Amino acid sequence: MKDRTMQIFKRFIWSDYSLTLDELSEDFKISNRTIRNEIKEINEFLISHELSEIKTIRNKGMVLTLDQLEKEQLDALIDEKNEFDYLNREERIFDLILAFSLSEQPVFLYQKESEYQISKSTMDEDMRRVRNILLEYGIEVLSIPKQGIVLKGSERTIRTMIYDVINQAIDSLRFLDENASGLSISEIHLFRYIPREVLKQIDHVYHQTISSREDIYRNQLVMFTAVWLSRYLSQELIPSSDWEIWDIDQNTLKTSFVDQLCQTLVVRPPASELNYIVFMLETFSTGSISNSVEWVQAQLLSIQLIQFVEQTTQIPFSKKEESLHEGLYRHMAGLISRVKSEIQILNPLKETVKRYYGNIYFAIEKFAPAIEVITKNELSEDEIAFLTIHFSTSVSAINQELKYTYKAVVVCNHGTATGRLLAEHLKELFNIEVVAVLSTGEMELIKKLDVDLIFSTLSLTYPEKPILVVDPIIKIESRKNIQAFLERNKQFKRLVNNVNDSTELFYEVLDLIKDSGGTISSHIYRNLENAFDKNHLKINKRELQPMLKDVLKPSDILLLEKCSDWESAIRRVAYPLLKENYINESYVQAMIASVNEFGPYIVMGKHLALAHARPEDGVNKLGISVATLAEPVVFGNDANDPVKIIFCLAAVDSFSHLNIMKSLIDLINDETKINRLIDCSNVSDFEAILYEEEERQQK
CATH class of the missing domain: 1.10.1790.10 (PRD domain)
Incomplete structure (x- = not known):
């Protein structure tokens, strides 16, 4: 049975709802006719083993219904088929690339011919395709007497190639799921070169040092680490001259992860290898922001x-x-x-x-x-x-309007973002409150949660609560199955417990003040916020970002300043914030150091610069200041020099200054307005021009 046939077979085994020809045709990129032939082959296999076959249900699609005994019998048969079936060309090419790059022993083509049971001409064609694939990465395949097949190219590129080839061959690795049945041929061959136990060890260290939850990159981070480890243990090293020495922050989670992994496996990689793997793993992090750029x-x-x-x-x-x-x-x-x-x-x-x-x-x-x-x-x-x-x-x-709810948990191994997407769909379409998104490794937590139903993206059992297997993105064909599942469990339907969010009320009060002729100063804004807190009215403070005019005070506006160079311009614009203790001197130094290290990246638009550093570099309070320059200053940005106006932003987090950033983006796109501001000689005129868009939006 071909790998594609096996994959289609598994879709039927794992699906609790009917599948259509059109759906399978689109997912596997083959015609309806080919799908019918694949299903015919699957049914012949099932009939030969006296098992239930795939049946067509009128106006619904096709479904494979198996009892528990049949599923167990089928699991054993699929394992046997996977192990002894001949490999197709794609599977052989995948195995060859892994063997050349990860095998601990020399690899000779005559041995592979015998292993695959193919002719020399077939092997020659396989190798021609392997060479073409690796050539795209700039890697040569050489045959050396007594050494067998070796790869010639940058070690960094070879590692990236291995990781990329694995990703292309395998959609979703299931190395943590002990109950995962019917592994693909590609997975079986991968585990020959990178044992499943090694992947589990790496994942365990990830769990201890980085996060106990699934995230969108967890499996890929584990796999990349495994590739690095395999190449390092084979003494295929990155020379220090081949990798820019990166300053490792000993407090980062990725550094802790690598340190703990090295201790667990009792290995001591050189500094060049540690620099390499920590830097590469940092790029997988959704929260990795290594510099102010x-x-x-x-x-x-x-x-x-x-x-x-x-x-x-x-x-x-x-x-x-x-x-x-x-x-x-x-x-x-x-x-x-x-x-x-x-x-x-x-x-x-x-x-x-x-x-x-x-x-x-x-x-x-x-x-x-x-x-x-x-x-x-x-x-x-x-x-x-x-x-x-x-x-x-x-x-x-956005589309949610809940009146009643079911309390449920989502189990998903695709990652947190995918689990949340499924959760939002369940909320929107079926009034389901998803209490948590868990991985299979967190199933024990279900007992501690106030939930009645389980929705899972993979086949599993949980006797204590009703469970339904669904796709991460709910398709039209599966909605009826979810509705029927809820109907069968309607005794679990709950009334919505409304928790009042007074954020909209907060805005309405501000609008009333403006409509009655009042001005919304930062003083009124903060007093109103305190009044809501005092009366236990819940507001989403992430939605209450101040506008530019709420933060930029007249004393923070400097006009027609004389600065000899870009460094003095940064120091001058930062002075009001430094004087009022919004920032420390370390923040000024960090802004200057960033430009010295990364170049004139702070020149955001024509004649405009935004001086800034990271919040932890010395920000005490959200603030912004601005200076126009009597004589333009060159920063070294060919496209936007010379700078005539410079802002200094002191942000305390990633959300409270969003409206300020929007105003600056609007200004960057409005060169006429920038020129009008540059010509101002008094603060009142400067404010009137700068805030005219905000004033328009509030009317």
């Missing part, structure tokens, strides 16, 4: 992307902008690092995301060139699909 780029790109997608799709993402920006910003930071370092990650839901959220996907694809200006490398379809997932989750949240 990435910090501000992630901020600006997230805001601009939300605005662009809302304008393109006409979906009001601004309703959920705060939560969307938080997740998107953290994801964007990791994305920038990955794409800059040419690290590719796989999104197993890519095609499904494109199918069901095509309008969002293609809007992000149009915006991609703006991100690529920063990354200097092209965004893959997988990265665009990950960004789409963040938006599609907000779409579900």
Whole structure:
């Protein structure tokens, strides 16, 4: 049975609902006729072993119904088939690449011919294709007497190639699931070279040092670490001259992870290897922002992307902008690092995301060139699909209007973002309150949660509570099955326990003050916030970001300042914030050091610079200051020099200054307004021009 046939077979085994020809045809990229032939072969296999066959249900699709005894019998048969079936060409090529790069013993082609039971001409064609694949990575395949097949190329590139090839061959690794049945041929061969136990050890250390929860990159981080470990233990090392020495922060989670892993496995890699693996793993982190360059780029790109997608799709993402920006910003930071370092990650839901959220996907694809200006490398379809997932989750949240609810838990091994997407769909479509998103390793927590139902993206059993297996993205065909599942368990339906969120009321009070002719000063804003707190009225303070005019005081505005160079310009614009203790001297030094290290990245638009560093570099309170320059200053940015106006931003977190950043983005795109500000000689005129857009929005 071919690998594709086996994969189709598994879809039927694991699915609790009917499958259609069109759905299978789209998922496997083959015709309906080919699908029918595959199902015919599967049914012949089932009949030969006296098992129930796949049946067609009129107007619904096809389904395979097995009792527990038949499932156990089938599991054993599939394991046997996987082990002894001949490999097809794709499977052989995958095994050859793994053997050449990960085998502990020399690999000779005559041995592989015998192992695969193929002719020399077939092996020659396999090797021709292997060479073409590896040539795309700049890697040569050499045959050396007594050494067998060896790879010639940069060690860093070889490791990236191995990781990439594994990702392309295997959608979702199941090395943690002891009950996972019917492993694919590719998985079986992978575990020959990287044992499942090694992957489990790495994952265990991840659990101890980084997070006990599943996240969108966990499996991939574990796999990349395993590739690194295998190559290092084979003494295929990265020379120090081949890798830029990276300053490892001993407090990072990735450093702790690597340190603990080395202790567990009793290995002592050299500094060049430690520098390499910590840096590479940092790029997998959604919260990895290693410097102030990435910090501000992630901020600006997230805001601009939300605005662009809302304008393109006409979906009001601004309703959920705060939560969307938080997740998107953290994801964007990791994305920038990955794409800059040419690290590719796989999104197993890519095609499904494109199918069901095509309008969002293609809007992000149009915006991609703006991100690529920063990354200097092209965004893959997988990265665009990950960004789409963040938006599609907000779409579900926007559409929610709950009246009653079922309390449930989602079990998903695809990662946190995918689990949340399923959770938002369940809330939107079926009034289900998802209390938690768990991995299979966290099943014990269900006993401690106040839930009645379980929705899982993989086949599993849990006798204590009703369980339904569903796809991560709920398709039209499966909605009836979920509705029927809820109907069977309608005794668990609960009334909604409304928790009053007074955020909208807060805004309404502000509008009343403005309508009656009042001015919303920062003093009134804070007093109102305190009044709500005092009366136990819950408000989402992440949605209450102040506007630019709420933070920028007249004393923070410096006009027609004389500065000899860019460093003195940064010091001058920072002075008001330093004087009022909004920032420490260390923050000023950090801003100057960042420009010295990374260049004039703070020049954001024509004649405009935004001086900043990271919040932890010495920010005490949210603040912003601005200075216009009597004589323009050159920062070294060919496209936007000379700088005529410079802002200094002191941010305390990743969300409280969102409205300020939006105002600055609007200003960056309005060169006429910048010129008007530069010509101002008094603070009142400067404020009137700077705030005119905010004034318009509030009327």
